[in-house]
Amino acid sequence: MTETSTVSHLARGAAEATPEPVARRVRGLSDRAIAWVFIAPTIILLLAINIFPLIWTIQLSFTNYRANRPNAAVTNVGVEHYSNILSDPDVWHSMQVTAHFVLWTIVIQTVLGFALAYLIDRKFRGHGFWTTVILIPMMLSPAVVGNFWKFLYQPQIGLFNYIVGFFTGMDPSSFQMIGDVRLAPWSIIIVDTWMWTPYVMLICLAGLRSIPDYIYEAAEVDRASAWRQFWSITLPMAMPFIMLAVLFRGIENFKMFDLVNLLTSGGPGSTTEVASITLKREAFEKWRTGYSSAFAIILFVTVFGLANIYVKALNRVKSR
Amino acid sequence: MSATDHTPTPAAPAKPFRLFRRGPWENVATIVIAAGVIMLMQPFSIELYGWSFLTTLIGTAMFIIVSKFPD
Numbered sequence: 001m002t003e004t005s006t007v008s009h010l011a012r013g014a015a016e017a018t019p020e021p022v023a024r025r026v027r028g029l030s031d032r033a034i035a036w037v038f039i040a041p042t043i044i045l046l047l048a049i050n051i052f053p054l055i056w057t058i059q060l061s062f063t064n065y066r067a068n069r070p071n072a073a074v075t076n077v078g079v080e081h082y083s084n085i086l087s088d089p090d091v092w093h094s095m096q097v098t099a100h101f102v103l104w105t106i107v108i109q110t111v112l113g114f115a116l117a118y119l120i121d122r123k124f125r126g127h128g129f130w131t132t133v134i135l136i137p138m139m140l141s142p143a144v145v146g147n148f149w150k151f152l153y154q155p156q157i158g159l160f161n162y163i164v165g166f167f168t169g170m171d172p173s174s175f176q177m178i179g180d181v182r183l184a185p186w187s188i189i190i191v192d193t194w195m196w197t198p199y200v201m202l203i204c205l206a207g208l209r210s211i212p213d214y215i216y217e218a219a220e221v222d223r224a225s226a227w228r229q230f231w232s233i234t235l236p237m238a239m240p241f242i243m244l245a246v247l248f249r250g251i252e253n254f255k256m257f258d259l260v261n262l263l264t265s266g267g268p269g270s271t272t273e274v275a276s277i278t279l280k281r282e283a284f285e286k287w288r289t290g291y292s293s294a295f296a297i298i299l300f301v302t303v304f305g306l307a308n309i310y311v312k313a314l315n316r317v318k319s320r
Numbered sequence: 321m322s323a324t325d326h327t328p329t330p331a332a333p334a335k336p337f338r339l340f341r342r343g344p345w346e347n348v349a350t351i352v353i354a355a356g357v358i359m360l361m362q363p364f365s366i367e368l369y370g371w372s373f374l375t376t377l378i379g380t381a382m383f384i385i386v387s388k389f390p391d
Contacts, residue, residue: 099361305353
């Protein structure tokens with residue numbers, strides 16, 4: 001049976017199954033109206049789960065509403081929450097912690113991801129197997145990764161401390177990755193790098209595979225060295241893809257919550273308190289709903305702005 | 321030498337000057353957004369941090385508007 005006859009058979013079956021009153025009503029609709037009938041549930045769902053909470057959050061950000069006191073009088077406070085957040089040294093500190101985390105994860109993941117992509121692109125024996133092995137961390141749930149690494153970082157029984165001790169000669173129980181003020185930020189950077197470097201590698205690999213072979217052949221004819229080919233061909237042509245990976249990881253890490261919450265919960269002290277952890281504390285520990293709504297809007301606008309740049313970069317890559 | 325060698329190449333029609341073109345304005349908006357994000361996360365001045373949200377908001381609004389401009 002051909003595809004067309006299968007489709008017409010299915011259509012006939014659907015038409016027969018439709019109750020007569022409904023069929024009569026549908027027959028009277030224009031194509032445009034039928035299109036709207038199909039699209040409407042999705043639009044309603046989107047409005048309900050995306051747009052409505054956003055508008056409600058914007059409205060709450062201008063009030064003193066507290067979710068743990070739903071019956072208390074709600075008054076309009078104008079932009080007070082915004083000005084408080086934007087002059088609060090503690091929130092500013094959490095932004096710097098976020099910046100430290102975003103900056104180092106981007107640098108390390110980009111360098112490692114590109115290096116891995118460059119190696120995988122060589123197409124050595126068993127490269128397909130190794131690509132799969134490298135991609136495994138990316139496929140795991142952040143909740144699993146967080147708990148798994150918390151166990152690895154245990155000073156007494158953790159494998160991480162044991163390996164560091166083995167190579168450096170240090171006593172494995174002499175340092176704590178999660179409990180130490182200086183090491184805690186790096187413990188999160190290590191886990192995020194372990195998990196997301198494969199993603200950067202994939203994007204870079206796409207960039208490297210998009211470079212036509214004839215460019216390298218022309219460079220060979222001109223006796224360009226491997227080093228020269230890398231700097232003049234490989235890197236410039238893969239750069240839009242690298243930028244894409246940097247932007248995407250930047251946006252994702254700016255919003256980072258799950259790994260930090262599972263590994264350190266923002267501690268020790270506030271050394272790993274990234275913006276999303278501060279937001280959670282304000283919203284669900286201090287119950288300052290209006291204040292945390294304003295904070296959420298500030299983070300939303302920042303991410304939305306970055307996403308615009310991301311889309312622009314993506315379009316540039318697509319037009320290549 | 322053939323006659324066609326002397327045929328002047330027709331000049332490409334000059335594009336009319338347009339102030340509101342998408343490309344340059346999108347670049348400006350991108351710079352404003354990036355400046356806002358850097359101001360938000362820099363560790364040097366709380367004054368700059370205070371103005372970061374407004375800068376990002378202006379950049380984002382500008383981006384949305386200028387992305388509707390013709391190429």
